[in-house]
Amino acid sequence: MVFSPTAGVASALLLVTPYTPNIATIETTPGCLTDNFYGTYGGRSIFHLPPTCLETSSIKALSTQSASLFPYVANGERQLVWLQESAIDSSLVTPEYEAEVQGFFRWLGEDGYSMGSGQQLSSHQRLLSSADRPQVELHLVDLQPEGGSYGLIAVEPSLAPNIEALLPRYWKPYVLPKQPASYLPVPKPAIEHVRNLLETVRFDPVVSSLVNGISLNQMRDDIRWLTGEDGKSGIISRHSFAEGSRVAASWLKERFEETGATCELKTFLTGFAPNVACKYSASEDTTSTVLISGHYDSRGSFGSQRAPGGNDDGSGTIALLGIARVVARTGLTFRSNVELVAFAGEEQGLYGSKAYAREMREKNANITVMIQADMLGYHRPGEPPQLGLPMYIGTPEVAHLVSNMSAIYSPELSVGYTAACCSDHQSFHEQGYASTQVFERAGPIADPMYHNSGDLSERPGYDLSQIRSIAKVQFATLLHAAGFDLPSDEDLN
Numbered sequence: 001m002v003f004s005p006t007a008g009v010a011s012a013l014l015l016v017t018p019y020t021p022n023i024a025t026i027e028t029t030p031g032c033l034t035d036n037f038y039g040t041y042g043g044r045s046i047f048h049l050p051p052t053c054l055e056t057s058s059i060k061a062l063s064t065q066s067a068s069l070f071p072y073v074a075n076g077e078r079q080l081v082w083l084q085e086s087a088i089d090s091s092l093v094t095p096e097y098e099a100e101v102q103g104f105f106r107w108l109g110e111d112g113y114s115m116g117s118g119q120q121l122s123s124h125q126r127l128l129s130s131a132d133r134p135q136v137e138l139h140l141v142d143l144q145p146e147g148g149s150y151g152l153i154a155v156e157p158s159l160a161p162n163i164e165a166l167l168p169r170y171w172k173p174y175v176l177p178k179q180p181a182s183y184l185p186v187p188k189p190a191i192e193h194v195r196n197l198l199e200t201v202r203f204d205p206v207v208s209s210l211v212n213g214i215s216l217n218q219m220r221d222d223i224r225w226l227t228g229e230d231g232k233s234g235i236i237s238r239h240s241f242a243e244g245s246r247v248a249a250s251w252l253k254e255r256f257e258e259t260g261a262t263c264e265l266k267t268f269l270t271g272f273a274p275n276v277a278c279k280y281s282a283s284e285d286t287t288s289t290v291l292i293s294g295h296y297d298s299r300g301s302f303g304s305q306r307a308p309g310g311n312d313d314g315s316g317t318i319a320l321l322g323i324a325r326v327v328a329r330t331g332l333t334f335r336s337n338v339e340l341v342a343f344a345g346e347e348q349g350l351y352g353s354k355a356y357a358r359e360m361r362e363k364n365a366n367i368t369v370m371i372q373a374d375m376l377g378y379h380r381p382g383e384p385p386q387l388g389l390p391m392y393i394g395t396p397e398v399a400h401l402v403s404n405m406s407a408i409y410s411p412e413l414s415v416g417y418t419a420a421c422c423s424d425h426q427s428f429h430e431q432g433y434a435s436t437q438v439f440e441r442a443g444p445i446a447d448p449m450y451h452n453s454g455d456l457s458e459r460p461g462y463d464l465s466q467i468r469s470i471a472k473v474q475f476a477t478l479l480h481a482a483g484f485d486l487p488s489d490e491d492l493n
Contacts, residue, residue: 013049014038014070014152015059019392030056037183039430041174042084042150042421043392048180070152078154080176081163081349085149087419088170089446091380100302101168161271164348169302169451174422175349184432186395193368194397194434197481201404206486207479210330211409211472214322216464219471222318223457223464225251226296227308237307238273238298238314240344240351245273248296252276252342255321259328261340268355273297273344275352280327280338283485287366289337290482292474293353294320294373295346295424300453310457311447313423315440316373317342319471323478335483336368343424346374353424361431369398369481370435371474372425376467377457378440378447385466387473388418388439393426398436402477409476410469416442438470 015033019040032053038046049069053059155163163173224230226238226248233251235244253263253276261278268275276296282288294316298309308314320340326332345351353372360367379386387406389399403415418439425435440447449455457464 012072014072015047015049015067016044016070017047017067019043019045030059032056034183036180038080038176038180040393040426041082043419044150046082046176072154077156079157079160079178081153081155081160082174082176083151083153083163083167084172084174086170086172086450087421087444088450089444091446092170092448092450097169104166104168161269161348161351164299172347173349175351184430186429186432186434190368190434191395191397194395194401198397198401198404201401201408201480203408207476208409210326210332210479211475213326213329214468214471214475215325216468218325219318219322219464219468220457222321223310223314226314226317227310227456229308229456229458236305237300238296238309239300239307240272240297240348242307245297245344249273249276249344252296252317253278256324256340259324261324266356268352269345272351275344275356276342277356278340280334282335282337283333284335286336288368289339289366290478291339291341291367291370291428292320292323292373292478293341293343293370293424295343295352297344297347298455299347299451300455304453306453308453308456310455311375311377311440311462312450312455313346313374314457315375315377315467319373319376319467319474322468322471323475326475331487332484335485336481338478338482346424350424350427353427357427357431357433360433367428367433369477370425370428370433371398371402371477372423372435372437373470373474374423374437374439375445375447376438376440376470377463378461379463379466380446380461384414385412385463385469386440386442387413387415387470388420388442389415390421390425390437390439391417391419393422393429394436395429395434398434402436402438402473405476405480406473410472413466413469413473414442418443420445438474440466440470
């Protein structure tokens, strides 16, 4: 990393460093950074770097290969937004996509929105900005192909929710907090709780019977309704700003309530569809809560009105519904509180889950395990059904718990890690909750209909059986973490 005098003209410095357990651990990171943490995005942690921090040995030891320094003219009226190219399989990097990316950056320059002539900061970093349009700055860093590309922009707050519509198809935005805050680790007692759950994992024939009760045919009906493929829902798009997302939210609330849950449509930002938050109260006197989730909003092709979201993330949403229907059919009760939440605003930068996780932290909610399901339905022809766990963001112990449950209750899944990042579990991880994500592939994203208007359920590679297998893993983990009881014969009579 180069700390040059020229960087001193900026009123602020942002340090971007690869996410590792060490850099995100207070014991090994200087307090001047952990007290000025913006978050982790796409495998990169972002810190505000105070001048006094430059002199610490830990900062000086960071290599030029592992960290980047962004001079930034701080302005309280601007919103920082991280732009991240998703971890995609090489098969998706087509000439058409490359032209789309080039066109995006060309548009930025020709529109005068940013870019200008560009100022070289290092061998791989440029500051791209425009003197006539100071409301937008763009810092772009090109990395090795396997690492993807990322950028950091500063925009007027009103523009931030709409950035997603301007990005190339495999890029996602993540809105940074208005101000850096102290890094909030998952507390050691919370991690110890998950480790205790790991020690007690055993095959349970009752759990096996329950998870196998998830209906494949019902999941097929549910996804066809959400995508509009059945011709009944009238949904064309579940984009967070589209009317179809409101239709979907009301429908989801009704379906979950039919299973005995208490549900609420929780608004979080004007213009966005609401979160659908559903709860099953604990049968015992406890504050502990297990939360599983997906996001029901979708994203389509640029310029298209259609955004069916069959895989991203209709698949995670129908997994929740499948679990809820078994709860209703069997009459089981949970010993801990359980929440099933379908988030909106994920595609625009985790807006819905950030608001919900922040609310939970303000309430000091006792969320013991959180699992997000995002994109469960695709694998390439010839590949086995898979389960991907996050390589970067999340609590390793929760991922380990999920992996063990998969080995017992869905052994047909090949389990591994994925660099695909990041979904709504990140919002909870940042608030100090033990969390992880389940994904469709042990590797990068390979679905050719990712962020595409062709993301339907009736197409090659879309595998409802894989969705069901992963839903079984989620359900088994939920049953183990929350505890449960089935009605006795007397109750049934």
